Amino acid sequence: MIYGAMKFSIGGSLKLAFRPWVEGLENIPAEGPAILASNHLSFSDSFFLPAVLDRKVTFIAKAEYFTSPGVKGKLTAAFFKGVGQLPVDRSGARGAGEAAIQSGIDVIERGELFGIYPEGTRSPDGRLYRGKPGGLARVALATGAPVIPVAMIDTEKIQPPGKVVPKLMRPGIRIGKPLDFSRYHGMDNDRFILRSVTDEVMYEIMKLSGQEYVDIYATAAKRQIADAEKAAKAEKSEKPEKGEKAGGTPE
Template identity: 85%
Template sequence: MKLIVAPMLRLFFRPWVEGIENIPDEGPAILASNHLSFSDSFFLPALLKRRVTFIAKAEYFTTPGLKGKLTAAFFKGVGQLPVDRSGVRGAGEAAIRSGIAVIERGEVFGVYPEGTRSPDGKLYRGKVGGLARIALATGAPVIPVAMIDTEKIQPPGQVLPKLGIRPGIRIGRPMDFSRYQGMENDRFILRSVTDEVMYEIMRLSGQEYVDIYATAAKRQIAEAKAEAKAEAKAEAKAEAEAKAEARKSAAKTES
């Protein structure tokens, strides 16, 4: 599947890649990337020489329809691992175990430290957990990755990608956290490692950094939209009532 998708992406989008030499030709490594768009999960594993295994939502493998079937076929073809997120804690532990298993096989494991796609193109606080715990448990180097302009190709909620936009992938130098190996249960160390990686992603991507979780930002945005919608509805109702009252007054005057 990768042999089919990669040439198509290069043909239609002409993506560029910088820092490809920072990914080792062999041996374990962790790719830590920002997450701007659903299409990140296509561009990143398809355009790199080595196979990159990401943890993917189980829904990506079970969604009905043509898009669902194509997505499932691609993810299976490039070796993505489905994880059921219905139980958040259990899903997190399963993802960490899967990531450690990938690293122990000497392969490349990919992770989105923000935990979800950015709702507005900004870079959000990395979640303490998967990335740092896998890095400290295995001693594998962490390679920061910045996806560039993929949110312009496929903004949240858009099904079909836009043509005419050239996205990019900027890969940073490997980060060594072996000095903390065996300290994967120390939450302060986990936060420090995560923040250090997020800083490198910010530097590579040029994104504005917001020190809250993306899930909280999504909730705030949704609440603001709901509030604006309610205000607009109230204003429309008040305007309609005012017009109705004006018509009544005009009718009384005429009579």
């Protein structure tokens, strides 16, 4: 009930304001479970994709969105619940991963659509990064559900990280054909199989999105970028001001 009202309100507003274009809607099954595996460019990805689908898509969201205090916190929690997001406590890395996997399995076992970002976090620079095998592949192999690759196009230009007010422009969504991994059903503890499944899905996402692929995790790339920015700031602060000698004495 709440989801339907939220979808009608938010989805209709998004489609009216941004007019997203979509390719491959026929690849989404009319009924039955499936995993939608998407690249992740913007916070808004979790809203644009459900907005163009007739069926409910459940994504995982950090628990803080559901537990923040005050009026704003309650409104945020109601919003995320209304659009079909599930809270996961990320206080412990392993515990968070297991909770997300079980949540995905629960969604699939209800015969619904489960949305997941294999990169694990938003791309820091618009490129496609290595998928993490712990979530997507384990849910797929534990349930036997088909995996549908999805490519979000230009959403990072609409709402870059840190920007609250989005820019009005048309994003795109390309939905690929379902991938069948039933041949590996029950092998969700084999790390080589998990890696192979994840890489196959990421390759399909790369073909759909046209992004440059980087064979490292996005979290590692973010650390590299942060370290580089920190080093650049330190170097800049150590340089003498214009008009001063290296020793700090004005000329």
